Amino acid sequence: MLSAELMDILREVTDPEIPRVSIVDLGMVEGASVKGEHITVSLIPTFVGCPAQMLIQEKVQEHLLAAFPTHAISVRLSLEVPWSTDRITDTGRQALKQSGIAPPGADLNDVACPFCNRHDTLLQNLFASTSCRSLYYCRACQNPFEAFKPL
Amino acid sequence: MARTERRSIQEIKDVPDLRVATQAVLFQLADDDMVIGFRDQEWLGLAPHIEEDVAFGSIAQEEIGHAAHYYELLSQLDLGSRDDLASLRPAEERRNSVLLERPNGLGTYLESPHFDWAFTIMRHYFHDVWEMRCLGALTQSAAIELGLAADKILAEKRYHRAHQELWIKTMLDRGDEQSQERVKKALADTNEWAADLPDFGGQECLFEETRIVPGASTLSTSFWQEIDAFTGALGLPRPSGTVTRLNGRRGQHTPALQEALEVWSEVYRLEPGAQW
Ligand SMILES: [Zn+2]
Numbered sequence: 476m477l478s479a480e481l482m483d484i485l486r487e488v489t490d491p492e493i494p495r496v497s498i499v500d501l502g503m504v505e506g507a508s509v510k511g512e513h514i515t516v517s518l519i520p521t522f523v524g525c526p527a528q529m530l531i532q533e534k535v536q537e538h539l540l541a542a543f544p545t546h547a548i549s550v551r552l553s554l555e556v557p558w559s560t561d562r563i564t565d566t567g568r569q570a571l572k573q574s575g576i577a578p579p580g581a582d583l584n585d586v587a588c589p590f591c592n593r594h595d596t597l598l599q600n601l602f603a604s605t606s607c608r609s610l611y612y613c614r615a616c617q618n619p620f621e622a623f624k625p626l
Numbered sequence: 627m628a629r630t631e632r633r634s635i636q637e638i639k640d641v642p643d644l645r646v647a648t649q650a651v652l653f654q655l656a657d658d659d660m661v662i663g664f665r666d667q668e669w670l671g672l673a674p675h676i677e678e679d680v681a682f683g684s685i686a687q688e689e690i691g692h693a694a695h696y697y698e699l700l701s702q703l704d705l706g707s708r709d710d711l712a713s714l715r716p717a718e719e720r721r722n723s724v725l726l727e728r729p730n731g732l733g734t735y736l737e738s739p740h741f742d743w744a745f746t747i748m749r750h751y752f753h754d755v756w757e758m759r760c761l762g763a764l765t766q767s768a769a770i771e772l773g774l775a776a777d778k779i780l781a782e783k784r785y786h787r788a789h790q791e792l793w794i795k796t797m798l799d800r801g802d803e804q805s806q807e808r809v810k811k812a813l814a815d816t817n818e819w820a821a822d823l824p825d826f827g828g829q830e831c832l833f834e835e836t837r838i839v840p841g842a843s844t845l846s847t848s849f850w851q852e853i854d855a856f857t858g859a860l861g862l863p864r865p866s867g868t869v870t871r872l873n874g875r876r877g878q879h880t881p882a883l884q885e886a887l888e889v890w891s892e893v894y895r896l897e898p899g900a901q902w
Contacts, residue, residue, distance in 0.1 A: 522688065522691070522782055523688075523691055523692055523695050523775070523778055523779055523782060524687055524688035524689070524690065524691020524692050524694070524695075524782070525691065526687065526691065554771075554774040554775060554777075554778050555774065557774075557777050557778045557781070558778075559781075599677060600677050600678065600681045600789075601681070601785050601788055601789045601792070602680070602681030602682070602684040602685055602785070602789060603677075603680060603681060603684065604680055604684070605684060606684055606687065606688050606691075606782070610677055610680075610681070624785065626781050626782070
């Protein structure tokens with residue numbers, strides 16, 4: 476009961492760099508449990524160097540505190556399980572696409588344009604505005620776009 | 627040697643040999659990433675084109691983020707806070723390779739920055755290959771947290787190395803004669819200062835005995851093999867041998883490191899521990 480409520484609250488927290496995608500759908504929540512008066516959430520970073528992870532940790536803390544004001548809350552970041560792109564849920568992939576970011580493919584050449592869905596795309600730079608994305612150009616609809624890096 | 631059981635940093639703290647080895651390899655990794663991340667971010671606004679400006683900024687951020695993670699592990703050995711370790715240690719306590727503290731070129735970020743893109747990329751490529759060699763060994767480390775960090779960061783570093791490889795190939799294949807000459811010079815300049823990069827400052831035996839860095843004494847050879855295979859395939863002659871100069875792994879540095887430290891820690895020193 477409480478656990479379901481806990482997941483609902485975590486689903487409200489988003490990555491500040493991808494505001495439409497919840498951290499649950501990004502696969503960042505490795506564990507969440509309620510034991511008596513204690514709530515423990517374990518988050519895993521998408522990229523170790525990602526500066527958003529600390530902000531996300533704080534946001535989770537704030538959201539949980541607001542919902543469970545009498546509980547002791549512990550939110551930790553760990554590398555216990557390495558995050559990988561196959562942790563992104565189907566909902567997450569759809570939300571990425573709606574944000575104009577191509578969801579990760581099997582490799583760097585397997586990328587469909589988020590605007591026209593065609594595969595006639597060209598990798599322009601392995602790095603883009605954040606650690607987790609690469610820069611592409613769609614030859615079909617002539618839009619530049621970013622794609623989530625396969626990891 | 628029999629496979630030692632793996633231990634957590636909390637357990638390692640009280641075992642002198644393991645502690646010394648863990649600390650030593652972490653300081654090298656952290657200080658390398660911190661100083662190369664600093665050199666990378668000096669390119670902001672100056673990279674060859676706008677997309678690359680954004681891309682290289684992301685690489686800088688990742689280097690500093692990786693350094694932050696290594697410093698965090700050091701702080702778990704009760705060596706001080708992560709931010710203090712990054713910003714307050716004097717040059718002689720730093721264990722980064724001298725190659726990585728070399729300026730990006732002539733001038734400074736604020737005054738006539740005549741930076742050398744070919745050198746920046748070539749030097750970064752050497753750094754990426756070396757860090758990946760270390761991380762590859764660390765995936766089998768007796769220290770649990772080093773193994774976890776290695777698994778994760780290795781996957782991210784592949785993109786760094788691929789980015790530099792692509793630039794080197796592009797400058798050779800698509801560039802004119804001047805561009806090709808610059809790449810050759812970049813390789814010579816990088817090579818000249820690279821002696822202390824694939825080096826553990828004489829601690830290879832300790833690293834191997836404690837299994838903190840399994841196979842530590844073989845990494846230098848495999849590093850040079852990878853460099854030579856890549857440059858050889860491109861027809862780039864690497865000058866034979868490096869020039870032995872200062873060894874950053876033993877705390878010896880050029881004045882360039884001190885100058886860099888003054889810039890990157892200037893604000894932090896105003897009020898260490900302030901919340902931003
Ligand atoms: Zn398109």
